[in-house]
Amino acid sequence: MRRKGVKYLYLFLLITLLMGNLFAQDRFPKPEFETDYYQPQTTTPLPDSQLFNYLDVFLLVIGMSLAAYFSLKSRSRRGIFIISLLSVLYFGFFRKGCVCSVGSLQNFALALGNSGYVLPVLVGAVFILPLLFSLFFARSFCSSVCPLGAIQDLLVLKPLKLPSALSKVLSFLPYLYLGFAVLLAFTNSGFIICRYDPFINIFRLSGDFNKIIYTGAFLILCVLIARPYCRFLCPYGVLLGWMSGLSSRHVTITPTECIQCKLCENSCPFDAIEKPSPDKVPETRTAGTKRVGILLLLIPLIIFVSGFALSRLDNILARANPTVRLAEQIRLEDEGVVKETTLESRTFRSQEKTGEQLANESQNIVAQFRIGGWILGAFLGLTFSLKLFGLSVRRKREDYEPNPQHCFSCGRCWESCPVDRAPSAKVKKLGLK
Amino acid sequence: MNNLKQNMTETIIRISKGVAIVAASFSLIVCILLVANFLQTKTIDPLNSRALQGLTEKLQETPGDQALQNEIRALDLLARKAYFTNQWQLKTGAYLLIIGVGILLISLKTIFTLTKKLPLPEGCADADDSWKIILQSRKWLTGFGSFLLTFSLLLAGLSYLNMNNFSFIKPQKMEKIDFKTETWPGFRGIGGNSISFAESAPLSWNGETGENILWKVKPPLPGYNSPVIWKDKLFISGADKNRQEVYCYDVEKGEIIWQSEVKDVPGRSQNKVRLHDDTGYAPNTLATNGAYVAAIFPTGDLACFKNDGGLVWAKNLGKPENHYGHSSSLIIFENLLIVQYDQKKKGKLLAFDIDSGNEVWRKKRNAISWSSPICVNTTNRMELILTNSTSITSFDPRTGLELWNMDVLAGEMGPSAAYANGMVFGANDYASVVAIALTSDGPKLKWETDYNLPDTASPLATEKYLIIACSYGYLVCKDAQTGKMLWEKEYDRGFYSSPILVNDNIYATDMQGVTHIVKCDSVYNLVGEASLGEDSFCTPAILKNRIYMRGDEYLYAIGN
Numbered sequence: 001m002r003r004k005g006v007k008y009l010y011l012f013l014l015i016t017l018l019m020g021n022l023f024a025q026d027r028f029p030k031p032e033f034e035t036d037y038y039q040p041q042t043t044t045p046l047p048d049s050q051l052f053n054y055l056d057v058f059l060l061v062i063g064m065s066l067a068a069y070f071s072l073k074s075r076s077r078r079g080i081f082i083i084s085l086l087s088v089l090y091f092g093f094f095r096k097g098c099v100c101s102v103g104s105l106q107n108f109a110l111a112l113g114n115s116g117y118v119l120p121v122l123v124g125a126v127f128i129l130p131l132l133f134s135l136f137f138a139r140s141f142c143s144s145v146c147p148l149g150a151i152q153d154l155l156v157l158k159p160l161k162l163p164s165a166l167s168k169v170l171s172f173l174p175y176l177y178l179g180f181a182v183l184l185a186f187t188n189s190g191f192i193i194c195r196y197d198p199f200i201n202i203f204r205l206s207g208d209f210n211k212i213i214y215t216g217a218f219l220i221l222c223v224l225i226a227r228p229y230c231r232f233l234c235p236y237g238v239l240l241g242w243m244s245g246l247s248s249r250h251v252t253i254t255p256t257e258c259i260q261c262k263l264c265e266n267s268c269p270f271d272a273i274e275k276p277s278p279d280k281v282p283e284t285r286t287a288g289t290k291r292v293g294i295l296l297l298l299i300p301l302i303i304f305v306s307g308f309a310l311s312r313l314d315n316i317l318a319r320a321n322p323t324v325r326l327a328e329q330i331r332l333e334d335e336g337v338v339k340e341t342t343l344e345s346r347t348f349r350s351q352e353k354t355g356e357q358l359a360n361e362s363q364n365i366v367a368q369f370r371i372g373g374w375i376l377g378a379f380l381g382l383t384f385s386l387k388l389f390g391l392s393v394r395r396k397r398e399d400y401e402p403n404p405q406h407c408f409s410c411g412r413c414w415e416s417c418p419v420d421r422a423p424s425a426k427v428k429k430l431g432l433k
Numbered sequence: 434m435n436n437l438k439q440n441m442t443e444t445i446i447r448i449s450k451g452v453a454i455v456a457a458s459f460s461l462i463v464c465i466l467l468v469a470n471f472l473q474t475k476t477i478d479p480l481n482s483r484a485l486q487g488l489t490e491k492l493q494e495t496p497g498d499q500a501l502q503n504e505i506r507a508l509d510l511l512a513r514k515a516y517f518t519n520q521w522q523l524k525t526g527a528y529l530l531i532i533g534v535g536i537l538l539i540s541l542k543t544i545f546t547l548t549k550k551l552p553l554p555e556g557c558a559d560a561d562d563s564w565k566i567i568l569q570s571r572k573w574l575t576g577f578g579s580f581l582l583t584f585s586l587l588l589a590g591l592s593y594l595n596m597n598n599f600s601f602i603k604p605q606k607m608e609k610i611d612f613k614t615e616t617w618p619g620f621r622g623i624g625g626n627s628i629s630f631a632e633s634a635p636l637s638w639n640g641e642t643g644e645n646i647l648w649k650v651k652p653p654l655p656g657y658n659s660p661v662i663w664k665d666k667l668f669i670s671g672a673d674k675n676r677q678e679v680y681c682y683d684v685e686k687g688e689i690i691w692q693s694e695v696k697d698v699p700g701r702s703q704n705k706v707r708l709h710d711d712t713g714y715a716p717n718t719l720a721t722n723g724a725y726v727a728a729i730f731p732t733g734d735l736a737c738f739k740n741d742g743g744l745v746w747a748k749n750l751g752k753p754e755n756h757y758g759h760s761s762s763l764i765i766f767e768n769l770l771i772v773q774y775d776q777k778k779k780g781k782l783l784a785f786d787i788d789s790g791n792e793v794w795r796k797k798r799n800a801i802s803w804s805s806p807i808c809v810n811t812t813n814r815m816e817l818i819l820t821n822s823t824s825i826t827s828f829d830p831r832t833g834l835e836l837w838n839m840d841v842l843a844g845e846m847g848p849s850a851a852y853a854n855g856m857v858f859g860a861n862d863y864a865s866v867v868a869i870a871l872t873s874d875g876p877k878l879k880w881e882t883d884y885n886l887p888d889t890a891s892p893l894a895t896e897k898y899l900i901i902a903c904s905y906g907y908l909v910c911k912d913a914q915t916g917k918m919l920w921e922k923e924y925d926r927g928f929y930s931s932p933i934l935v936n937d938n939i940y941a942t943d944m945q946g947v948t949h950i951v952k953c954d955s956v957y958n959l960v961g962e963a964s965l966g967e968d969s970f971c972t973p974a975i976l977k978n979r980i981y982m983r984g985d986e987y988l989y990a991i992g993n
């Protein structure tokens with residue numbers, strides 16, 4: 001009861017902390033001097049020094065190396081916790097959550113789709129390095145170095161356990177988010193990952209009312225459900241999951257041999273522990289084979305239909321693009337359907353570009369969305385089919401082990417394992433065990 | 434040993450609990466203070482306090498009162514200090530809150546870690562349960578996938594059925610407009626500078642015989658305002674004691690496309706405004722930017738219409754204190770409708786967002802005038818140049834920032850300024866003609882003369898010449914650089930209409946409705962003369978080789 005009270009108080013304080021930002025608004029007009037005083041011209045600050053960008057990459061590598069060491073070698077939960085804290089402070093509050101690897105995937109997609117945009121080397125490094133690390137050391141980046149993951153991890157107190165079936169369904173959402181984010185970035189229509197980043201407002205201590213409510217709601221969700229963004233939204237997590245799936249090193253619950261004591265079964269707040277497969281299932285072998293056979297036959301159809309469906313959403317999806325929106329606004333204004341002009345339409349009309357040029361540009365963008373829709377639909381259809389396939393085939397598993405794709409390498413499950421190993425002298429000395 | 438460890442743990446838990454309670458209480462208090470501070474900032478608006486407003490109003494009545502100005506400054510400073518103190522409090526409060534919540538987090542985490550009980554295996558799923566979970570997951574995933582697919586297909590179907598709403602991609606043939614040759618957006622044309630960009634204009638016409646008159650119509654109500662044009666639409670206003678109206682004409686046929694009355698404008702004073710006969714009820718020329726047309730009347734009513742006649746917004750600017758009647762015309766710069774509202778007292782220069790009618794900026798004006806603003810590009814910036822009974826002043830049209838001011842004028846100021854080649858000209862009857870050079874060190878008075886002065890017509894400036902049309906019948910050409918008179922010509926009637934330059938010819942219409950077409954040169958050379966057959970006091974709009982003119986009664990389109 002008392003613990004519950006503390007939890008609510010804690011929640012309340014987090015929300016009010018965000019409310020502080022509400023007040024930070026500039027509402028004072030400039031003074032009107034009647035003397036010879038001239039208002040100084042507004043100046044734009046100089047761009048950030050590159051030094052910090054190099055430091056970011058350097059610290060990213062150091063952070064991931066340490067995280068990999070703590071999760072795979074020394075099994076130090078405390079070490080991982082300390083990195084989480086430092087990551088939130090440096091990458092989050094000090095660097096204001098930008099550039100982050102999650103958002104950088106959009107820069108990557110933009111660079112692929114637009115020859116005019118060259119991916120900055122440092123942004124490229126922030127995108128590639130965590131993937132490379134995951135390929136060798138599983139998701140050590142997610143465990144503590146990613147500021148978005150780290151802040152959620154710090155909020156894991158006593159989360160609710162979601163029904164496994166629901167988790168499976170929700171785990172499809174990151175693929176949707178990834179697909180749409182790439183499509184929009186590829187067509188130069190915007191960076192939705194950054195726009196809807198739920199944590200950026202707390203890192204920057206700013207944001208309008210709606211954003212603060214959004215962030216507040218997300219933080220509450222983080223207390224109720226462990227790492228909801230990482231598990232059910234993070235598009236970069238999909239790529240990291242694939243890489244981690246290919247990695248030969250993963251976190252193990254037990255340091256030596258699993259004795260099937262079941263003690264760790266409920267220890268993962270992220271539902272990432274796979275149980276040993278049951279010896280017998282109430283389904284005949286023939287029925288199972290038939291079901292898998294049908295699914296295999298259906299896969300091409302699923303891919304085609306979902307590709308077709310999304311390609312036909314071209315007109316709707318293309319509206320995310322500012323050029324297409326402007327073309328539509330200009331048409332509606334010309335036809336007298338809308339009375340109010342917009343800043344964009346007025347600016348367009350004062351420029352040299354003709355309506356035909358704008359309409360042609362929009363047409364090209366819609367065509368890109370149609371092709372992109374086919375690819376996105378096919379990708380989603382395939383992902384869906386593979387997920388279903390994964391649930392349809394039986395894999396032999398003898399021990400309790402973390403799912404190689406979904407385990408965040410956080411090390412929470414270690415303490416449940418009675419077969420623990422004595423920490424190394426070095427780790428003991430550092431007080432990290 | 435174990436006991437010691439146990440005791441240590443318990444002590445840490447106890448300390449953490451204490452710290453958590455203190456941190457929570459501290460954060461709560463900071464939070465309450467922040468909310469209170471926020472509410473206070475919301476409710477109290479120090480800059481618009483009654484005291485400050487009262488003092489400001491008082492100052493408008495007695496503009497020179499130094500003591501009052503100092504009092505306002507002191508109060509304003511106090512309000513600003515209060516605001517910045519408030520900002521500091523909010524910022525500090527936010528940081529304190531972060532620290533408080535941070536400590537609370539750490540202590541809670543410590544408590545949870547030290548009191549954590551490892552999960553027990555009871556209630557774990559057996560083989561049957563595992564199978565059930567897999568079965569359920571398959572079902573749910575299939576359901577979710579099917580839902581997404583159906584939803585996308587449905588949406589796609591709808592988007593294609595409802596093609597009209599989604600067909601934003603059809604190439605639209607959008608007409609681009611050549612502002613210079615296809616528009617005459619306000620009084621004295623583009624920027625209000627009396628220059629027409631037409632290649633030529635008719636040299637002869639006759640309003641009585643119909644020679645070169647394309648059409649001639651009588652507007653429903655009279656007015657001394659001049660026509661303004663945007664492509665195929667011409668706008669004027671008309672008014673009498675009881676009605677104020679705006680008219681839109683088809684430039685080809687002279688037919689009224691729409692007419693709208695400006696009435697029941699909120700804020701209009703019940704007291705009738707006093708007007709001089711020479712001013713009339715509709716002396717102010719309209720301004721248009723194609724999408725909108727705006728009109729102002731001596732009653733202080735300001736209205737903005739869509740170009741199809743729909744009223745967008747209207748407001749009254751307060752009863753003008755003006756013994757002849759407010760006659761300044763409007764000008765539009767980018768998205769700002771600019772109103773020179775010079776009065777005996779409480780004069781102001783206002784800029785409204787043309788879409789919404791919201792005031793964007795305002796400046797106080799300290800003297801009366803009947804002139805209109807001009808907006809010109811003085812090489813490296815746009816300047817809004819105004820004349821009044823004491824000075825010529827330049828403003829940044831976007832912000833209203835005063836760029837320069839020269840107290841070089843006097844008298845009851847009717848003529849507006851003129852600009853050419855880095856020189857600004859102002860002139861007024863019973864005062865002087867002044868030429869100001871805009872140099873890199875600021876404006877410099879280049880020359881001044883008190884001979885041949887205009888009363889109502891605004892001067893026309895070119896790189897070499899300055900043309901002045903006087904109300905007592907003289908048309909004068911001066912050297913723009915030196916002020917030396919090059920020629921003068923006296924006509925039977927004087928000029929109220931401002932002269933316009935078309936290519937090399939000056940079109941100057943006298944009060945009898947006779948337009949004298951004279952070469953803009955160092956020697957007088959009359960090119961032609963043409964008569965409307967009725968008096969005229971308005972300035973013509975000349976574009977696309979046509980002249981649109983307003984006589985005392987009729988509106989004319991003149992062309993070959």
Ligand code: SF4
Pocket residue numbers: 251267268269270271272273402403406407408409410411412413414
């Ligand atoms: S390390 Fe253990 S607790 Fe952490 S995510 Fe992986 S399985 Fe779950």
